[in-house]
Amino acid sequence: ERIKHEDVSTDRHKDKHKEKDHRKEEVPHRVKTEPDNDHFYHSPKSLKRQRDNDETEFKPKKIKLENDRVDKKGKKRKQDEDIKPKKTQKNKKGEVADGKKKAKKEPEEKWKWWEEERATDGSKWRFLEHKGPVMAAPYEPLPSKVRFFYDGKQMKLAPQAEEVATFFAKMLDHEYTTKDAFRKNFFKDWRKEMTSEEKSKITDLKKCNFNEMGEYFKAQSEARKAMTKDDKLKIKVENERLLQEYGFCIMDNHKERIANFRIEPPGLFRGRGDHPKMGMLKRRIRPEDIIINCSKDSKHPKPPPGTKWKELRHDNKVTWLVSWTESIQGSIKYIMLNPSSRIKGEKDWQKYETARNLKKCVDRLRNQYREDWKSKEMRIRQRAVALYFIDKLALRAGNEKEEGESADTVGCCSLRVEHINLYPEKDGQEFVVEFDFLGKDSIRYYNKVPVEKRVRTFFYTSILNKHLQELMDGLTAKVFRTYNASITLQQQLKELTTDENLPAKILSYNRANRAVAILCNHQRAPPKTFEKSMQNLQTKIDAKKDQLSDAKRDVKSAKADLKVRRDEKSKKAVETKKKAVERLEEQLMKLEVQATDREENKQIALGTSKLNYLDPRISVAWCKKWGIPIEKIYNKTQREKFAWAIDMAEDDYEF
DNA sequence: CAGAGAACTTAGGATTTCACAT
DNA sequence: ATGTGAAATCCTAAGTTCTCTG
Numbered sequence: 001e002r003i004k005h006e007d008v009s010t011d012r013h014k015d016k017h018k019e020k021d022h023r024k025e026e027v028p029h030r031v032k033t034e035p036d037n038d039h040f041y042h043s044p045k046s047l048k049r050q051r052d053n054d055e056t057e058f059k060p061k062k063i064k065l066e067n068d069r070v071d072k073k074g075k076k077r078k079q080d081e082d083i084k085p086k087k088t089q090k091n092k093k094g095e096v097a098d099g100k101k102k103a104k105k106e107p108e109e110k111w112k113w114w115e116e117e118r119a120t121d122g123s124k125w126r127f128l129e130h131k132g133p134v135m136a137a138p139y140e141p142l143p144s145k146v147r148f149f150y151d152g153k154q155m156k157l158a159p160q161a162e163e164v165a166t167f168f169a170k171m172l173d174h175e176y177t178t179k180d181a182f183r184k185n186f187f188k189d190w191r192k193e194m195t196s197e198e199k200s201k202i203t204d205l206k207k208c209n210f211n212e213m214g215e216y217f218k219a220q221s222e223a224r225k226a227m228t229k230d231d232k233l234k235i236k237v238e239n240e241r242l243l244q245e246y247g248f249c250i251m252d253n254h255k256e257r258i259a260n261f262r263i264e265p266p267g268l269f270r271g272r273g274d275h276p277k278m279g280m281l282k283r284r285i286r287p288e289d290i291i292i293n294c295s296k297d298s299k300h301p302k303p304p305p306g307t308k309w310k311e312l313r314h315d316n317k318v319t320w321l322v323s324w325t326e327s328i329q330g331s332i333k334y335i336m337l338n339p340s341s342r343i344k345g346e347k348d349w350q351k352y353e354t355a356r357n358l359k360k361c362v363d364r365l366r367n368q369y370r371e372d373w374k375s376k377e378m379r380i381r382q383r384a385v386a387l388y389f390i391d392k393l394a395l396r397a398g399n400e401k402e403e404g405e406s407a408d409t410v411g412c413c414s415l416r417v418e419h420i421n422l423y424p425e426k427d428g429q430e431f432v433v434e435f436d437f438l439g440k441d442s443i444r445y446y447n448k449v450p451v452e453k454r455v456r457t458f459f460y461t462s463i464l465n466k467h468l469q470e471l472m473d474g475l476t477a478k479v480f481r482t483y484n485a486s487i488t489l490q491q492q493l494k495e496l497t498t499d500e501n502l503p504a505k506i507l508s509y510n511r512a513n514r515a516v517a518i519l520c521n522h523q524r525a526p527p528k529t530f531e532k533s534m535q536n537l538q539t540k541i542d543a544k545k546d547q548l549s550d551a552k553r554d555v556k557s558a559k560a561d562l563k564v565r566r567d568e569k570s571k572k573a574v575e576t577k578k579k580a581v582e583r584l585e586e587q588l589m590k591l592e593v594q595a596t597d598r599e600e601n602k603q604i605a606l607g608t609s610k611l612n613y614l615d616p617r618i619s620v621a622w623c624k625k626w627g628i629p630i631e632k633i634y635n636k637t638q639r640e641k642f643a644w645a646i647d648m649a650e651d652d653y654e655f
Numbered sequence: 656c657a658g659a660g661a662a663c664t665t666a667g668g669a670t671t672t673c674a675c676a677t
Numbered sequence: 678a679t680g681t682g683a684a685a686t687c688c689t690a691a692g693t694t695c696t697c698t699g
Contacts, residue, residue: 264689272667272690318662326689332661333689347663396665397693406691440692441666462657465694478664478693524667533682605667612665635685 111254113342114349114644123316124343128294130249130258132301132309133322133335134242136265136284139163146216149209150202161194164281167268169213176270182279186268189281249321249337250298257338258321263290269328273407273442283327291323319343329405339611340640349644352615354474355482356655361472362483366391368471370452379463386412386464390477393447394484394519396440397461397477409438412477413461426450445521485516485613490655492516493622501586503593505626509619509633510597516609524605534598541591548584555581611638616645617653624651 119126141162147154148165157165168177168186176182187205194202202208227235246261266284269277287307294300296314303309310324322335337343358365369391372384389395390412398411410419419437426432429450439445461477468475492512497505527533555577562570616634620642623630630639630646639646 260688262688270690275690320662323661329690334662336663344663351664399693401692409691411692441668441690443667461693476694522666527683529682536682608666637685 110643111342112644112647113254113345114648118346124319125251125316126295127253127298128249128251128316128321129298130294130301130321131246132292132303133290134246134262135287135304136263139284142166142213142216147212149212151204151207152209155201157198158195161190161198163266164190164193165208165210166213166217167266167281169210170217171268172210172214176278179278181274181276182268185277185279186281189279193281251337251341251343254342256341256343259336259338261335263322263324264326264333271407273409273438275407276404277328277406280328285324289324293318293321293323338640340637340643345641345644348641351479351482352486352617352655354479355486355615357472358475358479358483359487359655362391365471383464383467387468388451390480391484392451393435393449394481394521395445396481397464399461407438407442409440409442411439413464439521443521443523481520482613482615485520485609486615486618486655488516488519489513489614490618493618497622497626501589502628502632503590505628506632507593507597509622509628510606511600513606513610513614514600514604516614517604517606520609520613522605522608523603526602530602534595537591537595537598541588541595544584544588544591548581548588551577551581551584611641615655616642617649618655620645620649621651621653624649 139159141159144156148157148162149155168190171177183205191199191202247258248255249258250256263285264282267282269275269280269282271278287303288310290303290309291311291313292301292309293313293315295316300312301309320334320336323332325331326333339345339348365387369384369387372380373388375381375384390397396411398414400414401409410416415435415437419435421434421436423432423434424430426434426448431451432448433451434448436444436446465476468477468479489512492515493509496508496511498508555574558570558574558577562574619633620630622628623633634642634646
């Protein structure tokens with residue numbers, strides 16, 4: 001049962017926890033009049049994040065900021081300039097027309113698209129040319145020495161069925177292949193690929209022996225690893241050639257990198273979590289399945305000889321170059337541009353500007369939803385509670401999903417009774433809500449959080465988003481995640497960064513990043529090698545400590561020497577030894593910081609928030625402020641993605 | 656004007672590459 | 678040179694939001 005009507009959950013729950021007097025208390029019962037800022041956000045796991053920057057401080061600050069802006073106007077204020085009125089900007093530049101087929105060969109050193117006007121008519125591009133996708137390599141039948149057995153007897157499979165069998169064989173030592181659903185789905189789809197003869201013989205998966213196939217592929221991958229340098233180089237060169245040929249497109253006079261220019265190869269579907277479709281055959285995509293999107297006046301990509309595209313389209317209202325319909329869910333897959341591209345970058349920039357707009361009105365919204373808790377209309381109350389959790393806990397919206405089509409996961413608006421427990425009192429706190437559910441990618445969300453009211457209800461995302469849109473232009477549920485993530489990073493950096501050495505600062509940054517990852521529940525499986533790598537690090541640390549104490553002893557004896565001899569040489573020796581101690585101390589410190597960082601990061605994934613939720617300008621400003629090379633924070637790919645931010649943010653950037 | 660389908664962002668794990676120690 | 682572990686990159690699934698259509 002879904003929690004969409006207030007009564008259900010609470011009533012049951014109340015019985016369980018036999019409270020009586022709160023019972024009638026149907027609407028918000030504020031624990032505090034003031035929002036409890038100390039733990040306004042409530043991260044899953046234990047990390048606590050203080051908010052120094054609460055409302056009381058916030059308002060004056062805002063005013064000050066306003067003044068700052070005025071003062072700086074004219075000097076430099078690029079960074080505060082927002083993208084916003086996309087609609088109001090006019091193309092005054094008289095842009096060079098599109099049709100220029102031959103855009104410059106080289107992506108003329110670092111194009112600063114963020115300094116250009118943006119289209120105002122909803123079109124995504126004016127000119128688009130590309131070479132189409134790279135098709136998956138055709139199936140190569142197994143050498144005849146590799147046999148398949150059915151019910152103990154060798155059996156030669158026709159290529160169609162054989163190919164699908166190899167998909168299974170390649171996964172033999174994965175636990176997937178032991179799962180019922182996986183086997184059932186696989187077998188069903190496999191049989192569809194069989195000749196009628198094969199179909200009549202092969203009726204039981206348990207009687208299939210794929211071992212020789214499995215061994216063969218293992219041997220192959222061993223062989224690949226053992227290839228000579230030369231052969232490896234050849235492959236590398238070939239990949240590079242493919243990248244050069246297919247990995248770029250020309251969009252509006254600029255050569256841009258394509259994200260995924262290869263068609264997904266066929267294989268067995270591996271969903272995440274308990275996916276009802278695991279094991280199904282993801283079929284091979286043929287040119288006849290593929291829709292190409294490009295400019296009418298561009299050089300159109302050619303389908304492989306003897307084939308045709310499904311369709312050639314010229315739609316500049318969309319950003320994709322290639323699409324096809326995938327065979328598992330029937331959803332559409334796309335080939336699109338790299339994050340470093342203008343088209344992605346602009347959108348990303350805009351996302352953060354929307355989040356900054358939210359910052360301006362978040363107080364109002366928070367007050368409003370607190371008010372709405374008291375509404376006599378159930379829907380309003382539901383909406384307000386949903387929004388409260390989305391804001392406070394950075395939950396995802398939680399759209400409807402069709403049952404049985406995918407793993408059973410939920411978000412804020414699709415939570416069901418079984419996902420929460422309500423405690424009128426727990427550990428000395430009133431109104432504690434315990435969340436325990438599987439979210440996106442079947443990652444568990446577990447959190448216990450004291451709330452300001454008795455909670456009961458949830459809501460539909462479409463209605464919620466409609467409401468949000470009325471509150472602020474461009475506001476949707478996910479903007480809260482972006483906003484809370486970014487503002488948290490900014491606050492945490494302010495709070496944690498100390499004037500210490502570089503490694504300590506980096507640790508502070510990672511800790512701030514970690515606070516966000518915890519808020520957003522970005523988890524990872526601890527690396528398989530985690531324990532070992534911690535041990536290795538510890539060994540290094542111990543070794544370093546030994547070296548250090550040796551070095552210190554050396555200093556002592558050198559000093560003693562100096563006392564006796566009192567000559568220049570001894571003096572020098574003392575200095576040298578002291579230097580050595582310092583060096584070792586620094587190395588030791590680095591190692592220890594590294595160990596701390598790694599330990600704290602055991603099950604936390606920083607990448608997702610860094611890439612998708614944190615306004616990069618905050619990080620850039622922080623680097624500038626503390627004299628930290630940006631390379632310490634962003635690797636090459638990340639620097640490409642965030643080139644706009646790196647170029648425009650100054651050290652005083654305020655999210 | 657709701658619901659379905661299309662478009663686009665976000666996500667963790669697998670695979671590959673790289674840097675460094677031996 | 679080679680092996681090893683960490684970092685980078687790839688892969689594509691799984692979300693959210695937007696848009697179109699009956």
